[in-house]
Amino acid sequence: MSLDLLHEREKERAADAVKINNGRKPQFGDHMRNPWAGEINPHRDGYFVRARRVTGKFNPGLWYQMTDKKGQFWEIEGKYAIFIDHLEGVK
DSSP, X not given: OOHHHHHHHHHHHHHHHHHHXXXXXXXXXXXXXXXXXXXXOTTSEEEEEEEEEEOSSSSOEEEEEXXXXXXXXXXXXXXTOEEOGGGTTOO
């Protein structure tokens, strides 16, 4: 995949997140999805813990700390995270 295509896809995913989230800001315990993670990735879906803003050269921006409610924690880039509580009843 070329770098231009990757940047285009990043913009599309960020725009999709803005549309899906509709201005909603995450609160503790919100069920969210990292759209970059594959179906079998255990860190695809998680529960929001907190947000932090990173400044500097490496990975600047808004990051969300997530948990699986079983003791594991990880971070995802906040601009791509989407709420999935509306999908809870759909399987």
